[in-house]
Amino acid sequence: MRVKVACVGGGPAGLYLSILLKRQDPSHDIAVYERDPEGSTYGWGVTYWRGLLDKLHEHDPETVRAVEEHSVRWNDGVAHVRDLTTRHRGDEGHGIGRHRFLELLATRARELGVRLEFERAITPENLPEADLIVAGDGVHSALRTAHADHFGTEAREGRNHYAWLGTTKVFDAFTFGFVETDHGWIWCYGYGFGPDRSTCVIECAPEAWSGLGLDRADEAEGLPLLEKLFADVLDGHSLIGRSGADGSAQWLNFRTLTNRTWSRGNLVLIGDAAHTTHYSIGAGTTLALEDAIALAAALREHTELPQALDRYERQRKAELLSVQSAARYSAQWYENLPRYIHLPPQQMFALLGQRHxxxxxxxxxxxxxxxxxxxxxxxxxxxxxxxxxxxxxxxxxxxxxxxxx
Missing domain, CATH: 1.10.287 (Helix Hairpins)
Structure with missing residues (x-):
């Protein structure tokens, strides 16, 4: 049966869902609406693990080949603590630029006949006519917020501050750097996503953030300070910011978002609009794509929309339990860093790997x-x-x- 689907938000979840639905039935009328211009995505690189590639290969080998071709990979984890360094062998990890990743998904969607409309903001007041509207418009979803009471939306803000930055340093392993200051510890996570760029997430407790003056510094003032603190980890390379129009630094507190229910009539939540998991486990993109896989399968197996959306929600909530638990304990590990940081480096790194x-x-x-x-x-x-x-x-x-x- 031919259906009309409107995916609101041009992120990984909405784009990959459009691909899967078109592969299931080319006659489906699928459109993706994105409020920003094409190619103007935020962020640096995204990370994923080998298991995701295997899962995606089952559903669309063309997408997997393109993504893997443009990804970098690593097997090691490295931790720098003061002037000590330790390296562990780990699982195969991958990084790809967010811009390139979305470009590949958009290209594949167009090949299959999906209609992509950029610079088209969808609000609760101008919803397109469709059999199904998929809210993939992120953690600040306007479609979800308009019915927050129905969805039972809850957001819990983490204690630590973090900044999502890029760097010209190309890391050859998933890299952690822990630096002690007069105001407490500050640390970074770094991973490559291209031949000349890496992601570098910097995090610290509120006491260090204010003590170092990062709460008062704009981006032009803050980046040189951070480059100096992490000079050994960065090998003298620069950090790249994403300041606001006023030049302010982009420090955030992570918001763990949950919803009691994920659908309302023909409106369904997907990706960060439905749930978030702390960035320290590197699962955000994977979970968004897995949402798309589950929703596409539920729509294929159930001809009645309420049953399909119920199946999708029950399946994904069950699968998310262990991941959300791991993310919660991972965030707590960093919030309680002084409990572990003074252990011998090999022990500290081992427990870093056990933080879930x-x-x-x-x-x-x-x-x-x-x-x-x-x-x-x-x-x-x-x-x-x-x-x-x-x-x-x-x-x-x-x-x-x-x-x-």
């Missing part, structure tokens, strides 16, 4: 390190970790809900 664990906040760090090392050899301890982890996670979730009330 629900056990870690409740076990003394050095004891956890020894247990985890032993668990790599003893199956009994591995089973104990698997058994205790969900129990502690459920307890923490219940406690958080009671505190919220």
């Amino acid at each position: 664990s629900p056990l870690l906040p409740y076990v003394p760090p050095q004891l956890y390190y020894r247990l985890d090392k032993a668990a790599g050899q003893l199956e009994a301890l591995r089973r104990l970790k698997r058994w205790l982890g969900p129990k502690i996670a459920r307890s923490a979730h219940t406690r958080a809900l009671s505190e919220r009330k």
